[in-house]
Amino acid sequence: MTKLSVNINKIATIRNARGAELPSVTEAAVKLQEFGAQGITIHPRPDQRHITRKDVYDLKPLVHTEFNIEGNPHRPFIDMVLEVKPEQVTFVPDGEDAITSNAGWDCEKNLGFLKNVIAEFKNAGIRTSIFLDPKPEMVKFAKETGADRIELYTEAYATHYLKNKEEAIKPYIETALEAQKYGLGINAGHDLSLENLKYFADHIPNLLEVSIGHALISEALYMGLENTVQAYLKRLAKW
Numbered sequence: 001m002t003k004l005s006v007n008i009n010k011i012a013t014i015r016n017a018r019g020a021e022l023p024s025v026t027e028a029a030v031k032l033q034e035f036g037a038q039g040i041t042i043h044p045r046p047d048q049r050h051i052t053r054k055d056v057y058d059l060k061p062l063v064h065t066e067f068n069i070e071g072n073p074h075r076p077f078i079d080m081v082l083e084v085k086p087e088q089v090t091f092v093p094d095g096e097d098a099i100t101s102n103a104g105w106d107c108e109k110n111l112g113f114l115k116n117v118i119a120e121f122k123n124a125g126i127r128t129s130i131f132l133d134p135k136p137e138m139v140k141f142a143k144e145t146g147a148d149r150i151e152l153y154t155e156a157y158a159t160h161y162l163k164n165k166e167e168a169i170k171p172y173i174e175t176a177l178e179a180q181k182y183g184l185g186i187n188a189g190h191d192l193s194l195e196n197l198k199y200f201a202d203h204i205p206n207l208l209e210v211s212i213g214h215a216l217i218s219e220a221l222y223m224g225l226e227n228t229v230q231a232y233l234k235r236l237a238k239w
């Protein structure tokens, strides 16, 4: 089964436009779980442009599904996540000024760094995942870091899906098979949508979790959050 973890960054983006509590990030997390979301993902960025540090702490007691915190493991991020103790932390090598995440890790170059960081989270009993481009040759280094899972960075798949979905999915299947060989769990995310999700989920073996935010929250403007979550769950169903 592939779990749907809803990324609520965009709820915080709208809230922050007015600086008050509308819409409420915590209420959205509660409702999304009622509507069937099997996890809540947040990606607090150093400039707190959407999710704030306060949100991270406020959400913790309200997420009874799976709490996934994503981010670049700088010291303040590491300390905060160790204190909050989510079920999963996902490391993303994003620059502070990046509009959104735009690359996976070079695990070979950053091997020592990632090993140390992952060891800290292992000691705390928090599952670790590392954001990875669809490059099969990177998987063996991802394994060496000690991570439990990889998160496939699906931006390239989403971009090329409409032009040639068979070609677009190929490197993802190859990377997933390599990850399976090394005993790594497989997550995926970035720009997945109602349109492109089913094909992805049907072709990636043992896809454990997708985290989806931008498209899901956008689609919910027209369909409502409950209908949208249900529509995503249907795309992931295997019957």
Ligand SMILES: CC(=O)[C@@H](O)[C@H](O)COP(=O)(O)O
Pocket: 007, 009, 010, 042, 043, 045, 070, 092, 099, 100, 101, 131, 189, 190, 213
């Ligand atoms: C790692 C990833 O792909 C998502 O977390 C994405 O980066 C969302 O972040 P933003 O909402 O800041 O674009």
Ligand SMILES: NCC(=O)COP(=O)(O)O
Pocket: 007, 041, 043, 070, 151, 188, 189, 190, 191, 192, 211, 212, 213, 214, 215, 216
């Ligand atoms: N890890 C990916 C994520 O959380 C959501 O990415 P997006 O759907 O907002 O592009």
